[in-house]
Amino acid sequence: MNIVVCIKQVPDAKDVRLDPETNTLAREGVESIMNPYDRHALEEAVQLKEEHGGCVTAVTMGPPQAENVLREALACGADKGLLVSDRAFAGADTWATSYTLAKAIESLGEIDLTLCGKQAIDGDTAQVGPGVACRLGVPFVTCVQKTRASSPDSITVERMMDDGYDLVRLPLPALLTVVKDINEPRVASLKGKMKAKKAVIPMVSAADIQAAPENIGLGGSPTKVVRVFSPEARGDRQIFTGTVEEQVDQLVQQLKAHL
Amino acid sequence: MLKIDCDKCIVCGICESGCPFAALHCEDDCVVVDENCTLCGACVESCEVGALSIEVGEKKVQQDLADWQGVMVFGEFRHGTIASVTYELLGVGRKLADARGVGLSVVLLGTDIGSHGPSLIAAGADLVYLVDHPALEQFREDAYGYALEKIIRLKKPEIVLAGATAIGRSVIPFVATLIDAGLTADCTRLEIREEDGMLLQTRPAFGGNIMATIECPDTRPQMATVRPKVMVAAEPDGNRKGVVESIDLDEKLTSSKVEILETVISEEEQVNIQEVETLVAGGRGLESEKGFALIRELASELGAAVAASRAAVDSGWIPYPHQVGQTGKTVHPKVYIACGISGAIQHAVGMQSSDIVIAINRDENAPIFDIATYGIVGDLYEVIPALIKRIQEVKSDSSR
Ligand SMILES: Cc1cc2nc3c(=O)[nH]c(=O)nc-3n(C[C@H](O)[C@H](O)[C@H](O)COP(=O)(O)OP(=O)(O)OC[C@H]3O[C@@H](n4cnc5c(N)ncnc54)[C@H](O)[C@@H]3O)c2cc1C
Ligand SMILES: Nc1ncnc2c1ncn2[C@@H]1O[C@H](COP(=O)(O)O)[C@@H](O)[C@H]1O
Numbered sequence: 001m002n003i004v005v006c007i008k009q010v011p012d013a014k015d016v017r018l019d020p021e022t023n024t025l026a027r028e029g030v031e032s033i034m035n036p037y038d039r040h041a042l043e044e045a046v047q048l049k050e051e052h053g054g055c056v057t058a059v060t061m062g063p064p065q066a067e068n069v070l071r072e073a074l075a076c077g078a079d080k081g082l083l084v085s086d087r088a089f090a091g092a093d094t095w096a097t098s099y100t101l102a103k104a105i106e107s108l109g110e111i112d113l114t115l116c117g118k119q120a121i122d123g124d125t126a127q128v129g130p131g132v133a134c135r136l137g138v139p140f141v142t143c144v145q146k147t148r149a150s151s152p153d154s155i156t157v158e159r160m161m162d163d164g165y166d167l168v169r170l171p172l173p174a175l176l177t178v179v180k181d182i183n184e185p186r187v188a189s190l191k192g193k194m195k196a197k198k199a200v201i202p203m204v205s206a207a208d209i210q211a212a213p214e215n216i217g218l219g220g221s222p223t224k225v226v227r228v229f230s231p232e233a234r235g236d237r238q239i240f241t242g243t244v245e246e247q248v249d250q251l252v253q254q255l256k257a258h259l
Numbered sequence: 260m261l262k263i264d265c266d267k268c269i270v271c272g273i274c275e276s277g278c279p280f281a282a283l284h285c286e287d288d289c290v291v292v293d294e295n296c297t298l299c300g301a302c303v304e305s306c307e308v309g310a311l312s313i314e315v316g317e318k319k320v321q322q323d324l325a326d327w328q329g330v331m332v333f334g335e336f337r338h339g340t341i342a343s344v345t346y347e348l349l350g351v352g353r354k355l356a357d358a359r360g361v362g363l364s365v366v367l368l369g370t371d372i373g374s375h376g377p378s379l380i381a382a383g384a385d386l387v388y389l390v391d392h393p394a395l396e397q398f399r400e401d402a403y404g405y406a407l408e409k410i411i412r413l414k415k416p417e418i419v420l421a422g423a424t425a426i427g428r429s430v431i432p433f434v435a436t437l438i439d440a441g442l443t444a445d446c447t448r449l450e451i452r453e454e455d456g457m458l459l460q461t462r463p464a465f466g467g468n469i470m471a472t473i474e475c476p477d478t479r480p481q482m483a484t485v486r487p488k489v490m491v492a493a494e495p496d497g498n499r500k501g502v503v504e505s506i507d508l509d510e511k512l513t514s515s516k517v518e519i520l521e522t523v524i525s526e527e528e529q530v531n532i533q534e535v536e537t538l539v540a541g542g543r544g545l546e547s548e549k550g551f552a553l554i555r556e557l558a559s560e561l562g563a564a565v566a567a568s569r570a571a572v573d574s575g576w577i578p579y580p581h582q583v584g585q586t587g588k589t590v591h592p593k594v595y596i597a598c599g600i601s602g603a604i605q606h607a608v609g610m611q612s613s614d615i616v617i618a619i620n621r622d623e624n625a626p627i628f629d630i631a632t633y634g635i636v637g638d639l640y641e642v643i644p645a646l647i648k649r650i651q652e653v654k655s656d657s658s659r
Binding site: 011062063064065085087090091093094095098122123124125126127128129130131133134135139140141142143156160161162163164165166167168169170171174217218221222223224225226227228229230237238239240241244245247248249250251252254255256 | 299313442623629630636
């Protein structure tokens with residue numbers, strides 16, 4: 001089974017914050033990490049490969065430094081990495097990202113299964129997986145919490161719904177996005193780390209994957225960010241003072257209408 | 260590309276330290292950008308002397324924008340009922356349609372849906388499109404996706420709204436790709452810009468630490484998803500008039516490759532903290548599972564349901580369906596009482612649109628007080644019992 005895993009390098013979201021005074025991003029100590037959901041997609045790919053044989057290729061679109069997440073993926077069981085990097089990709093929204101990733105995946109030849117994380121924690125959009133599936137012309141389901149069965153030509157999975165789950169069978173080739181419940185990702189072995197360190201990771205440009213210039217990067221993106229700002233505080237707040245009893249009294253006075 | 264005007268640049272270093280990707284570097288008389296730049300625009304916003312700008316190439320798929328008119332809502336229908344998010348979308352959709360002076364339509368896909376027109380019209384729709392087809396009985400991405408694509412191409416709405424639910428978040432990005440439209444996920448605010456009628460879509464990014472406003476200048480429709488309970492449904496008006504139209508679609512619909520073998524509805528997921536008027540929420544400040552006994556006592560005194568922060572859920576004190584926040588549920592009760600919750604941004608994004616937020620926390624600097632309507636600074640193990648006692652007194656006073 002030839003499997004592609006889409007992995008994104010993201011800033012550790014909990015550290016990113018706008019300074020409300022200056023409206024600038026405070027980057028103090030923000031680390032770049034592998035998108036946590038993608039770690040689970042990778043683990044699932046490696047488990048499927050262990051069962052069926054084949055090859056797992058980790059693909060990322062990003063700046064040259066995104067190579068780090070591919071090395072990490074190699075250390076955790078991926079066989080190959082592909083870095084899709086070109087200054088012309090910068091500023092891509094989910095539409096242009098899906099286009100670019102699909103082009104890169106197509107350049108790899110016959111792929112049976114593509115796995116994505118449910119969403120990337122920097123944008124939280126969850127749009128790239130379905131977008132890539134659409135471009136590849138393969139069936140897909142999102143938010144997979146368990147693989148029940150797999151064969152060379154189909155896969156049966158539990159897809160999370162708001163009120164439970166659906167058991168779904170898809171013919172291959174297909175695309176899945178996964179949630180964290182699906183598995184417990186392994187930690188990199190020493191051997192894996194050595195292999196990852198030595199590996200040569202190919203880097204491809206827009207021209208290499210035959211991506212049309214008008215469909216990539218900021219220019220190819222239908223959505224444009226026009227403003228970024230800090231979430232605003234509530235205007236009407238009232239913090240009580242005094243003893244606990246006094247504060248409770250003041251609160252209950254205010255709330256009487258609602259009780 | 261990021262354009263740097265070295266005549267204006269004063270090499271102050273603000274952009275360098277603010278770049279989330281460490282792509283900017285101060286050199287002797289100008290800042291330079293390296294290939295790590297993702298054109299996120301943070302530096303452009305922060306530059307005080309206007310030395311930075313982003314050059315945008317034109318998107319090729321220029322469409323005749325005037326051909327696209329009206330606001331369309333994807334009505335979510337599952338197990339015989341319309342999801343409440345549909346009514347919320349009709350609420351905001353009505354406002355957008357009125358601001359644009361256009362009609363509001365809603366699409367319902369499924370089987371046996373014929374009777375649902377009136378409730379959708381009462382909620383604000385002018386037009387209800389029904390697609391009743393056996394292939395749409397269960398939710399399947401490809402069948403639903405192709406059906407929506409067809410209807411959008413047929414009716415050409417300028418705006419399409421859908422719920423950011425399991426179903427919406429799965430099928431809508433597929434549809435947006437099929438029709439080459441821009442899509443903004445999980446919007447918390449939608450409004451029309453007066454000058455040019457453009458839809459402005461505001462959403463949280465970076466785990467809610469930052470808000471971003473997004474527009475789709477060159478493509479139609481402008482598509483957005485909205486999480487449940489973020490928008491408010493209008494009071495149903497039975498006197499509203501509207502038109503129900505059945506649409507026949509076939510072909511591709513029947514060739515779905517997604518096969519649903521079984522649908523399992525989980526008992527646990529039924530705890531619905533999104534449907535109640537009052538919520539009492541507990542966080543790590545409870546210090547143990549037992550703390551939730553106190554929370555439940557206060558909740559039952561108020562006829563409220565119990566919610567929690569992720570820290571409380573991760574500690575195993577209460578199951579996940581109770582979690583509020585970015586990775587939990589968004590709630591919009593009349594009253595939200597946060598007990599021993601610090602108010603981290605990821606929690607706040609899920610509850611800050613509550614009408615009244617009450618915070619009980621012993622740390623007066625906790626961020627929860629920034630979003631609270633009323634705050635009590637103190638130990639929750641003293642405050643809550645005192646509050647319960649006081650509420651009981653008030654109740655017995657008024658019943659006397
Ligand atoms: C990607 C991501 C997604 C996340 N999603 C969510 C989410 O969906 N929902 C969510 O809630 N969190 C989420 N988080 C976690 C979030 O960042 C916080 O860690 C979490 O909300 C903290 O929970 P808490 O307020 O209960 O705990 P803490 O932050 O530890 O706060 C406990 C508070 O209790 C107070 N306290 C302690 N003892 C007492 C006492 N006796 N009396 C009164 N006050 C007391 C303390 O002063 C403190 O303010 C997410 C984080 C990340 C990175
Ligand atoms: N630049 C990227 N490179 C590789 N994979 C990506 C990229 N962006 C998104 N993905 C994949 O798409 C998933 C959803 O991302 P998003 O739609 O941005 O929330 C991620 O979990 C990744 O698997």
